[in-house]
Amino acid sequence: MTETKKPYHHGDLREKLLSAATILIADGGVDNLSIRKLADKVGVSRTAPYHHFKDKNELLCAIAEQGFYQQDQIVRAISTQKTDLPAAELFEEYVLTYIRFANENSETYDLMYGRDIWKAGRPTKSLKAISKNCFKLWLEWITVLQTEGVFESNHPPLRIAQSSWAALHGLCRLFNDGVYINQDDVDEIAKTTVEILIKKTS
């Protein structure tokens, strides 16, 4: 666990690298992030970052991990703030927030759930853990919502969780990746998706 280890010669280089990297990808995408450029930005030599991240991959994993924490915070805020909402509306609120997060942090989102990290099969242990936990929370919520009648009961909750999350994710990606481009549509499509997902009360 080198997480909180302070560098000896400079300030907290690891932190500096992380925040600088986040800025770099925020404007310019992941392609705009090179170890060398990053090192230059922070004011160290090209290979200095390698003493805090084994790889470029590990750096990306760390950024993604931050993204999960951030997303968790935002999402958690909903359930604590809007305690009076009925379950179905809370669900919609969640979905909209999730998509908004993906939209506003498209590059981070891409790292969190994108092939750059996952396809190569080299996600960090801690990244694996936090993302797994993230899905577990989703699954648990879906399970509760199903018993509350928000979702149909003709499928196991795991399947509903998987397919509903895939629906969310697909929407995020289509906008994030520039396939769907009309940003004005995103909310309406999202609401449509939600209404398709939840049980018809008619």
Add this chain to the structure above:
Amino acid sequence: MTETKKPYHHGDLREKLLSAATILIADGGVDNLSIRKLADKVGVSRTAPYHHFKDKNELLCAIAEQGFYQQDQIVRAISTQKTDLPAAELFEEYVLTYIRFANENSETYDLMYGRDIWKAGRPTKSLKAISKNCFKLWLEWITVLQTEGVFESNHPPLRIAQSSWAALHGLCRLFNDGVYINQDDVDEIAKTTVEILIKKTS
């Protein structure tokens, strides 16, 4: 239109490049495709490909375009072969086939609908055209299915088309990108998605 233009000195270099490139990305991903390696594979100098594709981007677009043709063929085969199927089951068949295509040609699929091409905002004119047409066909079908009662009528067909396709796409991506990894689940999740999408007949 330089599409069918034959090279002067060698065989049909453009075609050779395309097929070699497709092979390269098929095993090893897009990252495994470099212009230089490609040129080497075909037996020309590093910069020879630049007389047939302005860019690496244009090469990728061409591969993606091929993918669309391929997908179109596969999908079209369904509706001509299974004419006896009821609409809802035909839809399921389509979805499963779509996902299977994405799965078996994951790298091509990634090019077709991925940020590499679209996010940078530099899809070829012809690529834009064919993908747009692809969605148009989807929308038209959804419209028909809605009048046939397969989908609910409480949303405009455009929204249903967008959100249902996003659901499909999300599923494809999660498996393609290695986020969902258990390949055995894909069919079941897909079926769940279909059943959620279509109108309940109970």
Add this chain to the structure above:
DNA sequence: CAATCAATCTTGACAGTGTCAAAATTGATT
């Protein structure tokens, strides 16, 4: 048939990239 032209291909070059190995620096520990 010979000269010209333009498409095609090659060679050379430049600025990037990730990352390894070895040497240099330096704060903390003995």
Add this chain to the structure above:
DNA sequence: AATCAATTTTGACACTGTCAAGATTGATTG
């Protein structure tokens, strides 16, 4: 004060995309 180990730097290597300039050559024209 000397030692040690963590940190940083310098040098190097093999890649990458792509541009500019020259060489080759099939087709076109006079």
